[in-house]
Amino acid sequence: MRYLKIYFLLFISIGVLYACSKTEVIKPQTEDIRFVIPKNFPDAVYKFDGNTLTNNGFALGKKLFYDARLSADKTISCGSCHQQFAGFANLDHKVSHGVNNCLGKRNAPVLFNLAWQKEFFWDGGAKNLEIVPINAITDVCEMGTDLNTIVSFLNRTNPYPQLFANAFGTATITSQHFLKALAQFTATMVSANSKYDKVMRNPQQNVFTADEQQGYQLFKDKCASCHTEPLFTNLNYTSNGLDLNSADEGRKVITGLPTDKGKFRIPTLRNIELSSPYMHDGRFNTLEKVLEHYNSGVQHSENLDASLFKNSQLGIQLSSIQKQQLIGFLKTLTDDEFIKNKIFYEN
Numbered sequence: 001m002r003y004l005k006i007y008f009l010l011f012i013s014i015g016v017l018y019a020c021s022k023t024e025v026i027k028p029q030t031e032d033i034r035f036v037i038p039k040n041f042p043d044a045v046y047k048f049d050g051n052t053l054t055n056n057g058f059a060l061g062k063k064l065f066y067d068a069r070l071s072a073d074k075t076i077s078c079g080s081c082h083q084q085f086a087g088f089a090n091l092d093h094k095v096s097h098g099v100n101n102c103l104g105k106r107n108a109p110v111l112f113n114l115a116w117q118k119e120f121f122w123d124g125g126a127k128n129l130e131i132v133p134i135n136a137i138t139d140v141c142e143m144g145t146d147l148n149t150i151v152s153f154l155n156r157t158n159p160y161p162q163l164f165a166n167a168f169g170t171a172t173i174t175s176q177h178f179l180k181a182l183a184q185f186t187a188t189m190v191s192a193n194s195k196y197d198k199v200m201r202n203p204q205q206n207v208f209t210a211d212e213q214q215g216y217q218l219f220k221d222k223c224a225s226c227h228t229e230p231l232f233t234n235l236n237y238t239s240n241g242l243d244l245n246s247a248d249e250g251r252k253v254i255t256g257l258p259t260d261k262g263k264f265r266i267p268t269l270r271n272i273e274l275s276s277p278y279m280h281d282g283r284f285n286t287l288e289k290v291l292e293h294y295n296s297g298v299q300h301s302e303n304l305d306a307s308l309f310k311n312s313q314l315g316i317q318l319s320s321i322q323k324q325q326l327i328g329f330l331k332t333l334t335d336d337e338f339i340k341n342k343i344f345y346e347n
Helices: 002-022 055-065 129-138 147-155 160-168 175-187 195-201 210-222 287-297 320-333
Strands: none
Touching: 055 160, 055 175, 129 147, 129 175, 147 160, 147 175, 160 175, 195 320, 210 320, 287 320
């Protein structure tokens, strides 16, 4: 009888433990979430009109961002291809790696300072931050599903109805609220506190090293027309002299214009030290290889950016010392505070 009681108590204990393991613990968002435009930044494009930023909305967006159950095979989340330690890019993956081990055709771009963009993706295929996730959700080589399937899953899966009620005032989950929650999370990813920013805002207390200063001058002379400060992109599209045989026609896929063939979005250089590999197809895995491309690898095409073909000379001529000075400056764009900011961590 004594042993029977022990077995019974063990059975009850195991049952309680199992029940607790099935109950998801959601940590409240204790730090107030705010969207603040940095002093050296222009006004933002996305202003949270009709999508008021709240702690509950941000926390819900973060949970959705990291939930792999939203993909077709329950293995891929937004955070799978957008990793915080890589500036929310996909470290060491040339192209996106989605459901069923499917490989996409383009490198996963960084996700920060999105509130300053009017268009998104390498080809500008989306024009509103709130619809950006639809591409990854529906792409057969990314998440491989659709909004209706996701909304149905969320409506029948705790604690999502309560989380949506907390964020939007209704437990009935819609695709609109799903996308708005994700936008609240991604729009608050602001990277603007690198060494460069500290030097620009307070040069009396923060200075570049001699090599960083030389690199900054080289950058302004040779790179700034495309990678415009302070976002370090002019948000335009260009052909930068990659090979001419690529099946990916870039911006032409969206516009249909022959003059856009081979043009891709000029990416930001912020956190570039951390977000390898580089280019729209991830072909270069180091900054040294990127600079060598501009030094000696630029190929001529009818759509080639004019800044890369001057005086009948292709590319941007750089000495070995200049390359290292440029890289030294580019590393001042690394924002450790953003990369290590715990408010973006997966719970």
